[in-house]
Structures are given as structure tokens and as C-alpha cells.
Amino acid sequence: MTALVIAEHRGGQLAASARRAVSAARRLDAAVELLVIGGEEAAAAAEAAAAVEGVERVLCCAGEAYAAQLAEPLAARVAELAEQRGYTAVLAAASSLAKDFLPRVAAALDVAMLSDVTAIEDAETFQRPLYGGSVIARLRCREPVRVMTVRGTAFPGASDGGEAPVERLEPGAAPALSRLLEERLSDSGRPELTAARVVVAGGRGLRDEAGVRELEALADQLGAAIGATRGAVDDGLLPSDAQVGLTAKVVAPELYIAVGLSGAIYHVSGMKDSRVVVAINTDEEAPIMQLADYALAADLFEALPRLRRALAADS
């Protein structure tokens, strides 16, 4: 029983989500191997991967065809490895990248796939959400290869402490189909949304630029990432990559402060596993006010400056 975890990386750095996928893989009662696949920078990330506790071997596959992280070449190489080496599980943290290429791997292997796994009971029993997170399903998967994305927030990140050997692999299958034209990543200077300890999220209740500035001031003071509802994105208040919800980012920070948002089911399913939830809303009856650990019925333009002062005075 050996599980292959595909590790995400960027600029030679191993993504935090890769450590979470490793601890998920360890619950499968399998030896864990980690694949770092990409351009030349993959080698640096592979060195970091070798230090992750619980990893028995790191496979590093660097090649021009994989540099743009396109689904077709990535999936072809992963499927090829799974067949050659007989892995019993292939998994990755749920992300826009894994959701793009992993179903292709499952199809190539002719096995069913599990998306967004939130609990691994044993090597063939899994839990995952349905219907926007309003239902939890327990499923048994007896496919010869268990292919799945795991929700990072549901598993702790494996720490350092390992000393795995790094095996260099030659580039393999890589069908040239799509081409990357341009990548535009937002650089807000704030922590990455899914990895942040604190998330400050806003909805339509922010109303305008002034509301957004209040939200940003609180986020900056707390070193928080900014989250958004679909409504706030549609109204052009906040960028689409800040959107929290089942169909966008799923977050579970230590502290989630929801400002001027009602708590529609799609948003809530993306944040309800946060440890502490605060809601600040003028509408006492908003669903988010029922869900929150601390609910403050107040106007954000009055409440946020006062909250900032009070938190600054406390510390």
C-alpha cells in the first residue's frame, strides 16, 4: 500500500496545502510518497518536501512541459506513474490546480474519484460534503487506486522532521494541448486566504469604497486575509479571488470576522469550520448572526473603528 501525494509548489516553495495532504495520506495506512512536478524550480521545492515528516520518498519530475502546470501534461505523467509504480492511492489538496488535473488522472485509470474529502476513517471509508456542505456523505471506495482531493482545512499540516530521499524522474508523458498565455495573480501583500490565521470578510453591506477601506484597515491591523461573498464580488467591491464559499475558497481560520454579509448557505459552507466566528451586521435576523460565536448588531462604519481602537488598546 503506497499513496502518492502530488504536492503543490510555487517559485521553489512547497505549498502549505501539501503538508495537509501528507497528513491525510498517512490516514490511509499506506507509505507516503510525494511528487513534486513542474519546471526547473521543482527541484528546490522537492528539497523542502524531503524534510516533511512521514514522507518516505520524494519524486521530483522537472521538465519544460510541466512548467505551466497545465492539466493535460500533469495528468498524463501522474497517471503514467500510478500505473508503472502501482500506487493504491493518488491524492492532492483540493485547489483549483488539483481540481483541474486529478479528474483526468482518475479517468485515465478508469476509477471513480472522491472530491473534497473531509475525513478519512480507514483506507476505504471516506466522508465528503454534498449539497453545498449541507449534507455529509460517508462513502466506501474499493477502487484499485483511490483518487481524491482532500480539503486542506480538514487535516493538520505535517511538520518537518523527515529525511526522505529525493528521486529524480525524467519527464514522461506530456501531451501538448493547451497553452498558457498569461497568469495574473493578485498580490495584495496579505496572507494567502486559505492559509491565513485570521480572515476578515465582507458582503454587500460594505456598500461602497468607504466600507471596503474599513474592512481593509481591520484586516491590516490583524494581519488578516480578506474574504468576500459572491454579492460583494458581483458588485465590484472585492476581487473574485477573495470569494469564500463552496464554489470558491473554503477556509477554516482561527478567527473569521464576517462584516455586512447575511450568511447565505454557499458562503457559510465555505467558512463554517472556522474556530471562532464573529458577525457584525445591522440585521439582527441575518443567518450569520445565528451562526456566529459573537454577534454584534451594529453599523460597520461605527463598529469597525471602535473595534480597531479597542483591540489596539488591549494589546
Added chain:
Amino acid sequence: MKVLVAVKRVVDDNVRVRLKGDGSGVETAHAKKAMNPFDEPAVEAAVRLREAGVAEEVVAVSVGEPGCEEVLRTALAFGADRAQLIEAEGELEPLGVSKALAAVAEREAPGLILLGQQATDDDAAQTGPMLAARLGWGQATFACALEAGEGEVRVTREVDGGKRDVAVPLPAVVTADLALNEPRYVKLPSIMKAKKKPLERQALEALGVDAAPRLDLLEVSEPPARPPGVRVDSAEALAERLRNEAQVC
């Protein structure tokens, strides 16, 4: 070019789903159904390609129980030219559906296949890329902008941390994000007209596809509820609680 657009019938997004008493599954038999919300921008994009003269024909396809005719009629009312219903009883998984769609694609030979990026019932987001893999085609998932070029489509994808522009050679599979477009409001004359458009039915077995489920659903449950919270009456009281009680600030 012919465009194939796949649509799924799901429990209406506005309905709160109920679990069967014995926890063996979700009560779907009597719930109100509708087209999967993510499929609407896919259908809209397909119809716009025909209106722009890029596509000659838009064919809507659905795999499932006979009631799926309803969502195919919706696709026809949006402007699809004809529809195909692949009739199948019982549970279907993305792998099986992707095989059925691949069989349809081999017969219809479309230049482009559009689907919603995921369905709001199983939230799997697998059918599109599985279909592309099966056909050996290129793919662009989570599309928020789509433009047809010479022998390719140019797609802007919504990805973690930003956006990616990709060019995919035709034939291709593209899955739609809700941000792809604003689906049109379907007016009554279009609905009437849709009733007369051709809809072909075929049994899944006739496609020679094995779509038997591979996973066993053991049980379903509601997620654990969060413990009840408290109301605080001021920003200062909130700060005090966050600092001393929750110890997060």
C-alpha cells in the same frame, strides 16, 4: 462548428434538501428540480457562439432519468437547436456520465463541449475534465471568459490567487464558472418554441457504456451544528471577548 452542451437536472438550489429517515440517502424523489445553476452559463455561452456565427448548431445533452427532459427543454428555450436525452435509471457518478457523454461526442463530433464546472448536488467538479481525458482533448475548467479563435478557444480561468488565460486547440472541453456570463431571461415565446424542437431519446445501454456506480454510499447525515453563540452589545465588549475568552486577538 457544432457545440455540445451538457446539462444536469438537480434539486432546485432554493430548496432545502431533506435526508431520508434511515440516513440512506437524500430525499430527491419529490423535491423540486431545476437545471444545475452552473450549466446555465454553459448553455448561454453555447447559444452566444451560434448567435455570433462561430457555431452553426448547439446540441444539448443530458444523462439521467426521463425527467431530465425538463432541463433539456430549458436548454432549448435558451436557444439550443436540438436535444439528446440519454436515459439511465438509478445513481450515476461523474465517471459513468463522462463515458456516456464521450460516446455522444464521438457520434456528434462537436468542435467544443461546454459543461457547468460542477453540479450543486454532488459538488464533484469531475465530469468535464474526465470527459476531456476520455476523448484525449484539451480542457479549460472554471472559465469566466471565453472567446473563439482560429482553431482554438481562448479562455480566462478563475484559479486560486488570480486568473489564467489559456488557449486550447479544438476540439476542446470547457467548464463554466458562474462568472462566465449573465444567462438570459427566458421569455414565454421561447418556452413555447422549445416544446417543438427535436428531442431524441436513447437508452444508456444502447451507447455500450458501463456507467454502474463504483462507490457505495454508506450513509448521509447533517453536519454537526455549531454551539450557540452570544450577542455582544458593543465593539469594546467584542474586543474583550476575543482577547480574553476566545483568545484569538
